[in-house]
Amino acid sequence: MEVVETNKTFWSNNSVLAPTEPPYYPLHERPETYIVPIVFLIIFVVGVFGNGTLVFMFAKYPNMRNVPNTYILSLALGDLLVVIFAVPFVSIIYFTERWPFGETICRLSEFMRDISVGVTVFTLTALSADRYLAIVDPVGKRAGAVAHRTTVAVTAGIWVLAVILAAPAGIFSYLRSEDTGNGKIVVCNPFPVYLGPSYPRINVVTKLTIYYMLPLGIIATFYILMARHLMQAAAALPGEAQHQRQHIKHVAARRKVAKLVLAFVVIFAICYFPNHVFLMWFYFNPTVERDYNHFWNAFRCVGFCLGFVNSCINPIALYCISGAFRKSFNRHLFCCLCPEVAQGRTWTTFHFHSSGQHFISTFRKTEHFDLSTLNGPEKTAV
Template structure:
């Protein structure tokens, strides 16, 4: 058991006790309806089954995974003082969360690479990864590989997560779902926080940024050749640029949603005085990061609705 050093405030006196469940209820409803409709549209309409949409389908499935397996259970973390669901749900929810994050960020990276080659090398794109059966097999294999990789990276969360007791005072203790087992060493939590920041956030976003910088550079340089291009090729390039902007919207949403959580976790585990400096600001940032990390699972369909006329038409129907 671990002692809690800061002043304890009963849950019924905290505003987040009442606000967080409402936010999670909205996340659940919007996420299930939005991602469920997105999956249904892709399954029902053959015109939607292309390379980028296959990856977007994978994103929607990852979002549905975390919404169904995590949101109903973790929504009460700031509402009740002890984790009520037991160790099995704790393990499944922690692992599912890591799987969903991994699938999301790795799929966004693959989408960015796909858009880069579609715009920079369209002839190779049409031959290797366009609308052919070879392209479909390659895309499906990549998507499945991403899920397998994400599941492997989430294995420590499933194996190590457990219900841990925290002592408030000699007469009060509460239980939390904790993903860092004490027997794995004192440095394990700090190591995992850093690995997650690098693998699930900063490194993939750096790769994505590189693809988009190179893409932008190519588009700027290619404007000199536009007058000599065929009209059909220009239309095709405009369509591909529009898809690239859609992917960029997904990336920006992901980066914004997970930034507060990573900032808090890196500060809390790497600042020597975090326990003493923990105040209202850091407590608020922790709650904001907690909520926005799950909010990411319901905003992708909204972003797609705003940027894709075809999806918007099918969704309205």
């Protein structure tokens, strides 16, 4: 949901909201006209490349198909949806005042945005629950076919729920035409007039609760329980030396994945926080016409962009945190840049001399790429 300023009018997703006093600024005089499209181009390229690489690796390497990686695949697919079916279209609202793609694309883009948000936050919640159970039971009792089938069922349920919750955006969005005095504007509007003036507020509060506050509260609860269990396990260590050493070894492996999930959660919370703050302020501030200024205009632009940045940043976080994913990603990048070398099966050693120091980097290409384990008995987590 986006708000743009036109002549004496606010538009939410380019829909009329409230009369305003600030003067009209032509598109070519607005900084966001030039900045936002560049940001969205970067989001599109990074999102397609990063998430596409994740999906490709999951499809190619069977040893990556474990419980946490199944959820991460779900995140990547949800991000790909919004990057491909929403980013190229919604970015144009900052440099044109006429929606050029027709009503079908209008509904599709709004629908895909809500599906992506739902899949992301519900998957993060499921991942947090899975990490808590893995910490509590680190010896592998949950591993195996039963755990995998359960994960697939939960993931399918997440997508079904996300589609159901996104249905109103796909059904009610439409093209609305309005004359503002500076020309005719055609906008993609998710709030049809026949649903009444209270519908936008209900929509904003519902999304804040279902897509943000409630899931983050559940995730925080799981991580608090996780921390308490780890402290209790550490306190019991001296009693059973060998057993506890094995227990702590398994827990330490799973803590790495828990930290990765926590990084995803923090990124999500930061990316969507400004947009929720702005929408709540805009729809529930009785003096919004008077208070809207350059600060709030910049704030809404930042919130709008960050909401889509979340769809491309998870692979970057994964690359920085996970050695297994970084190794696999670098391998595929090397294959793309030097395919004739990548097809070989021999050891290749590169020698670098810098400041009198000798550094050797060795790469080996084989028919099967074996990822290094990150979380012990659960095979490989990216």
